Amino acid sequence: MKYYTFVLVLLQVLVSCNDVDEEYADFEISFEQPINFPTPTYDFEDNPITTDGFVLGRKLFYDNRLSLDNGINCSECHNQSHAFTHHGHDLSEGVHPGVFGTRNSQPIQNMAFMNDFTWDGAKDKLWDQPLIPITEEVEMNETMENVVAKLQEDSEYQQLFSTVFKLEDAINSVNLLKALSQFMGVMVSSNSRYDKYVRGEEGGVFTDLEKEGLALFQQKCATCHSGELFTNQEFINNGIGENTSLPDETGRARISSSNPFATVEELKASDDYYKFRVPSLRNVKNTYPYMHDGRLVLLSKVLDFYDDDTYPLMTKMNNLDSRLIQTNEDGTETLGISMTEDEKVAILAFLETLTDDEFINDERFANPN
Amino acid sequence: MKTLKSYIMVAFAAALLIACDDNNESIESEGTHVSAVLKLQHSLGLGDEFVLTDSNDEDKTLELSKFKYIVSDIVITNTDDEAIALDNNDAAQLIDLENADATNQVFAYLTGIPEGSYKSISFGIGVSQEVADGSTEDQIKLMELAESDMQWTWNPNSYIFSKIEASDINSVETVSNNLQIHVGNKGDFDGYRTVNLTFPETLTLSSSVSPSVHFTVAIEELFNPEAPGISVAYDAIGAHGDSSDISVNFADNYANIFEIHHIHPTEEAINLEDVEEENHSDDDSSEHSH
Numbered sequence: 001m002k003y004y005t006f007v008l009v010l011l012q013v014l015v016s017c018n019d020v021d022e023e024y025a026d027f028e029i030s031f032e033q034p035i036n037f038p039t040p041t042y043d044f045e046d047n048p049i050t051t052d053g054f055v056l057g058r059k060l061f062y063d064n065r066l067s068l069d070n071g072i073n074c075s076e077c078h079n080q081s082h083a084f085t086h087h088g089h090d091l092s093e094g095v096h097p098g099v100f101g102t103r104n105s106q107p108i109q110n111m112a113f114m115n116d117f118t119w120d121g122a123k124d125k126l127w128d129q130p131l132i133p134i135t136e137e138v139e140m141n142e143t144m145e146n147v148v149a150k151l152q153e154d155s156e157y158q159q160l161f162s163t164v165f166k167l168e169d170a171i172n173s174v175n176l177l178k179a180l181s182q183f184m185g186v187m188v189s190s191n192s193r194y195d196k197y198v199r200g201e202e203g204g205v206f207t208d209l210e211k212e213g214l215a216l217f218q219q220k221c222a223t224c225h226s227g228e229l230f231t232n233q234e235f236i237n238n239g240i241g242e243n244t245s246l247p248d249e250t251g252r253a254r255i256s257s258s259n260p261f262a263t264v265e266e267l268k269a270s271d272d273y274y275k276f277r278v279p280s281l282r283n284v285k286n287t288y289p290y291m292h293d294g295r296l297v298l299l300s301k302v303l304d305f306y307d308d309d310t311y312p313l314m315t316k317m318n319n320l321d322s323r324l325i326q327t328n329e330d331g332t333e334t335l336g337i338s339m340t341e342d343e344k345v346a347i348l349a350f351l352e353t354l355t356d357d358e359f360i361n362d363e364r365f366a367n368p369n
Numbered sequence: 370m371k372t373l374k375s376y377i378m379v380a381f382a383a384a385l386l387i388a389c390d391d392n393n394e395s396i397e398s399e400g401t402h403v404s405a406v407l408k409l410q411h412s413l414g415l416g417d418e419f420v421l422t423d424s425n426d427e428d429k430t431l432e433l434s435k436f437k438y439i440v441s442d443i444v445i446t447n448t449d450d451e452a453i454a455l456d457n458n459d460a461a462q463l464i465d466l467e468n469a470d471a472t473n474q475v476f477a478y479l480t481g482i483p484e485g486s487y488k489s490i491s492f493g494i495g496v497s498q499e500v501a502d503g504s505t506e507d508q509i510k511l512m513e514l515a516e517s518d519m520q521w522t523w524n525p526n527s528y529i530f531s532k533i534e535a536s537d538i539n540s541v542e543t544v545s546n547n548l549q550i551h552v553g554n555k556g557d558f559d560g561y562r563t564v565n566l567t568f569p570e571t572l573t574l575s576s577s578v579s580p581s582v583h584f585t586v587a588i589e590e591l592f593n594p595e596a597p598g599i600s601v602a603y604d605a606i607g608a609h610g611d612s613s614d615i616s617v618n619f620a621d622n623y624a625n626i627f628e629i630h631h632i633h634p635t636e637e638a639i640n641l642e643d644v645e646e647e648n649h650s651d652d653d654s655s656e657h658s659h
Contacts, residue, residue: 046505122523127505131522145516173516174509258556258616259606260521261549 027364029054031112034190036198036228042112042185047127049182053164055368057183059157060176062367065150067140071095074133077105080365083189083283083356084108090294094139101138102246104294107287109189109359110280115233119276119292120252127181144173151176189282189359190228197353198228206353213350220337221347223323230281230354236321237275239305239314239335243293251275251292271319285355299351303344308336400640404482404574406581407462410630411436411473413588415466418538421592423546424602431535431548431603436588437465438531438623439514440477441500442493442563448486448571455479457500457507463514478641487572490582494623495530495561498554526554530561531623533591535603548603552620560620564627572632579639583630594622 029051031044042049061078064070077092078084086092086105093100103119117123122132133139134147151157152171161170164179194214196204206214217225226232235252243249253270254262267273276292290296296305296312304310306324314324314335326334339347359365413419413433420428440462443455462477469475496511511528519529535548552560572580592601599618606615 118523122525124525125502128527131520131527135520135522143516144512172509173512174505178505255524256556258558260524260551260553260555 027051029186029364031186032188034188034195034228036195037110037188037190038113038227038229040112041115042126042181047178047181047185049185050164052160053179053182054186054364056160056164057179057181058365058368059160060180061183062369066134066142066147068095068142070150072140074130075367077133077139078108080362081360082107082286083360084187085287088288090289090297092139094136095141096137099138101136102249103292104289106279107283108184109187109282110229111187112185113229116235116277120255121235121277122255126184127177130177130180144176148173148176187359187365189356191358192282192354192356194350194353195228195356207349209346209349210353213346213348214353216339216343216347217350220339220343224278224321225281231278234278235272235275236278237273237317237319238278239316239320239324240274240276240291240295241315242274243295246293249274249293252277273319274317275319281351282354283356283360285352286360299348300344303339303347306337307339307344308334309338400642401480402576403478403480403579403639403641403644405479405572406579406636406639407477407479407584408581409464409475409477409584409586409627411466411469411475411586411588413466414469414473419535419589421548421589421603422600423604426602429546429603430538432538433466433533433535433588435466435532435534437463437467437517437519438494439463439496439511439519439528440492440494441496441511442491443479444491445479445482445487446489446491448488453482455482458510461510461514463517463519465517476644478644480641482574484575485573487568487574489565489567490629491563491565493561493563495552495554496526496528497561498526498559501526501528501554521553521555524553524555529553533588546604550603550606550619552616552623558616560616560623562620562624564624566627566629568632569629570632570634573634577638578635579637581633581636583632585628585630587626587628590626591619591622594625598622598625 029049031040031042031049033040047053060066061074064073066073072095075084077086077089079087081087085107090104091100091102092105106119111117111126114126115124117126117129118132123129131144134142134144148171151161157171158169161175161179162168164170165175193204193206196202197206198204224232224234224236237251248264250264250267250270251274252272253267253275256272257267257270259266284290284299288297288299290299290302296302301312305312305314308314314320316325316335320335324336328334413436415433415435417433418430419433420430423429441457443460444452445455446452459481460479464475464477466473466475496508500507500511515528519532520527521529530552532551533548534550537546537548554561566584568582572582574580590598592603594600598621601615601619601622606619
């Protein structure tokens with residue numbers, strides 16, 4: 001038995017260069033533009049998406065060497081079954097046991113269409129976004145220099161990088177990030193039942209309740225969750241109150257401040273305090289819990305939050321988005337979006353049509369190892 | 370059948386591995402000629418004490434603990450007014466007083482400049498938004514330089530352009546009022562600035578020489594510049610709350626702290642590989658001496 005294992009390992013080592021051709025020759029990757037989607041923001045000229053680049057990016061995505069002490073890989077907090085979020089976690093532990101980040105893991109889908117990345121828009125280009133999770137102490141806590149050194153020791157990576165970037169010694173930070181970007185760029189979720197419905201394709205059938213939900217959604221939610229990405233990509237204060245257990249959270253204020261050393265107190269005065277990106281609602285059923293800190297577990301509670309008659313209530317900071325404030329005839333204000341319980345049932349039914357099982361089960365995006 | 374397939378795979382893998390080995394041989398052994406050496410002599414070294422004025426108009430004695438900046442987009446102009454832009458993947462530099470010699474000099478070696486007669490040079494302090502938003506391939510070296518603690522990973526423009534830090538040595542008696550200013554492109558403030566300088570005499574570049582250009586870098590003038598620069602209290606920005614006018618004045622001053630003192634037009638030709646090796650052995654010896 002031992003002998004067989006040894007032979008197997010030996011074979012594995014010897015054929016490692018060859019692995020790629022053997023395993024992945026069964027598909028060709030190219031970026032596919034869904035007809036109902038907007039123009040991509042992805043820079044195809046700078047970083048063209050190739051099958052080899054996608055395969056390399058996927059290998060990196062699922063490689064623990066991107067983290068300190070090779071502890072975790074990207075899929076730790078980005079599981080395909082949950083549209084690449086952290087299967088039900090509100091916040092996520094990084095490489096250090098008991099040390100958590102401060103934001104809910106966001107889905108990795110339709111990145112090629114986004115203007116900004118992360119909850120506060122810390123990045124405006126996809127290619128260098130992974131700098132954040134790789135280096136943040138509460139996430140993978142590794143240096144790019146170390147990751148590059150680890151990969152350079154691996155002859156399979158040497159070969160893969162050379163194939164993708166067409167030069168010797170191609171392993172460097174920029175190329176590593178570009179490969180990840182190619183992988184993420186292809187991760188497009190555009191085949192939900194909703195998509196088939198709007199494109200008039202087979203399987204695109206809505207029940208009456210779902211049709212009603214869509215109409216209500218367009219009327220009550222689509223100002224912010226607009227278009228086929230289901231986000232207007234704005235940063236807004238949506239009335240979510242401060243999380244007292246995360247006192248350093250300032251939302252987008254930290255990013256838009258010109259002072260890198262600004263204190264929380266200083267950032268509280270910013271108009272961007274506690275503003276977060278309007279998230280896409282694609283695959284929303286699978287991406288629970290909700291809000292930037294994952295404080296709402298049920299989608300129905302999210303609707304209860306926006307319908308301010310019901311607990312949890314909205315918090316009115318000075319910069320609460322004006323679209324969430326209605327002034328009544330008697331001069332009083334109503335916060336949020338009024339919805340009846342029946343309307344919520346219909347909207348929830350509609351939101352479930354945004355689940356894209358083809359995306360969630362697409363083997364091309366799964367861990368190849 | 371399975372065994373046969375394994376044998377074939379082993380043979381194929383072995384062939385591939387040998388093929389991989391081949392690639393490493395073809396590098397030329399001649400070395401890379403250094404076209405010119407920039408010798409940046411700073412007015413202060415790490416650990417030096419200097420006096421600056423704070424926002425209460427009081428003089429404070431500070432001890433310099435960090436001074437580093439990224440140099441990018443070097444352009445050298447010849448006597449026919451042709452501007453030669455040097456590739457950031459070769460020419461971009463991280464100048465760090467940590468690596469200075471005993472006279473506070475840091476050397477930067479430029480390669481690949483066409484032979485000819487040159488009259489002026491310009492370079493950026495930091496990384497322009499155009500470069501940061503531009504080709505990723507053109508940022509390979511810049512990203513590596515930034516990994517030496519010059520990166521805001523969580524900022525749209527991840528490059529930190531410059532850092533200056535110093536401690537208030539009298540802080541035992543008073544509330545400490547340290548200096549800490551990091552410049553980048555953050556929020557609505559872009560601290561990228563371009564330095565333009567004329568050589569005091571024509572700089573002739575050829576394969577037979579590696580001339581050096583001797584710069585002085587007056588660090589204190591970031592705060593007390595010559596006119597028309599505007600003075601900046603050292604504690605008015607950064608950790609102590611930001612005001613964009615002051616930040617703009619401070620960044621502007623970066624463009625004026627550099628001067629070309631003289632050039633050595635006929636210094637002996639050197640190769641980049643040799644100086645890099647020498648620098649590494651210097652590192653080793655300094656480590657031993659500690």
